Amino acid sequence: MHFLLSLSHGFSSGDSIWMWAILCAQIVSIAIIAERVVALFLNRKANQKKLAKSLADDIKAGQLDKALKKSIQLSKSEPLGTVAAAGIQATMDMGGKEEIQLKMDEVLMEEASRVEKRIGFLAMFANVATLLGLLGTITGLIHAFAGIGTANPVEKATILSQGISLAMNTTAYGLIVAVPALIMYAILQNRATRLSDDLNKAALNLFIQLGYHYEPVPVKKQRS
Numbered sequence: 688m689h690f691l692l693s694l695s696h697g698f699s700s701g702d703s704i705w706m707w708a709i710l711c712a713q714i715v716s717i718a719i720i721a722e723r724v725v726a727l728f729l730n731r732k733a734n735q736k737k738l739a740k741s742l743a744d745d746i747k748a749g750q751l752d753k754a755l756k757k758s759i760q761l762s763k764s765e766p767l768g769t770v771a772a773a774g775i776q777a778t779m780d781m782g783g784k785e786e787i788q789l790k791m792d793e794v795l796m797e798e799a800s801r802v803e804k805r806i807g808f809l810a811m812f813a814n815v816a817t818l819l820g821l822l823g824t825i826t827g828l829i830h831a832f833a834g835i836g837t838a839n840p841v842e843k844a845t846i847l848s849q850g851i852s853l854a855m856n857t858t859a860y861g862l863i864v865a866v867p868a869l870i871m872y873a874i875l876q877n878r879a880t881r882l883s884d885d886l887n888k889a890a891l892n893l894f895i896q897l898g899y900h901y902e903p904v905p906v907k908k909q910r911s
Contacts, residue, residue, distance in 0.1 A: 705823030705857045712816045713864040719805050719812075720871045727802065727878045735767040735889035742771050746896040751779055766798045770890045778897050787897055791890055798886060802879045809872035813865040820861020827854025 738761065745754035755775045761768030773790040782790070831850025835843045 705819050705826070706860060709816050709819050709823075709857065709861050709864055712812045712819070716809060716812045716816075716864065716868045716871075719808055720868075720875070723806060723875050727875060727882065731766075731802075731882055733881055733885040735765065735886045736892065738765055738767050739771070739889035739892050742767075742893060743896045746775070746893065747899070751775055755779065766801075766886055767889050767893075770794045770798065770886070771893050774890075774893055774897055784898060788894060791894060795887060795890055799883050802882050803876075806872065806875045806879060809868045809875070813868035813872065816861045816864035816868070818861075820858040820865075823857025823861075824854045827851075827857065830854075 742754050742757055742761075745751070745757065755772060758768045758771035758775055762772055770791050773794045774787050777787045777790040827850060831847055831854060835846050835850075
């Protein structure tokens with residue numbers, strides 16, 4: 688309780704600009720964490736490899752029209768649907784393996800950017816909060832030592848201790864903001880990597896299956 692009171696006193700001190708700056712970093716960090724937790728843990732599941740099996744069965748049976756319809760329907764809720772639709776459509780358009788792979792890779796890159804967006808800012812805000820805390824401590828100490836230069840000798844110890852206490856609050860608050868942000872950065876980055884790997888493996892499985900339906904473009908044109 689005393690620590691919280693000390694922090695609240697730090698916001699009302701003359702050097703509170705650093706405390707308010709750290710508070711802004713904390714608010715933005717919390718907003719990013721909340722949004723990414725919902726996006727990566729609640730709205731996304733690492734089940735893309737399982738979903739790929741139903742599409743792979745239709746592809747093996749040569750029912751590309753059916754697989755395309757399924758993938759389009761699946762794309763409304765799962766990223767694999769978008770990737771599969773791009774690959775299947777390229778196959779039906781008589782594209783070669785390179786075209787199929789390029790189409791699927793393009794969508795995979797877009798999905799990877801969606802998964803990882805804004806996560807890197809957490810590490811930045813953690814570093815910013817720490818540096819702001821140190822900066823606030825240094826400026827606070829400068830003011831504290833400057834204040835005792837003209838103070839009564841009896842009051843010097845009191846003024847110095849109060850000034851140091853207020854200055855150290857900024858470092859403490861900066862670390863309070865930085866530590867959770869770094870922890871959540873690691874957790875969210877690990878989750879994003881897991882989701883990307885799951886999607887890449889599912890997409891690779893579908894690409895292999897689509898390869899069985901590949902024929903050189905001139906042969907397909909000749910048949911058509």
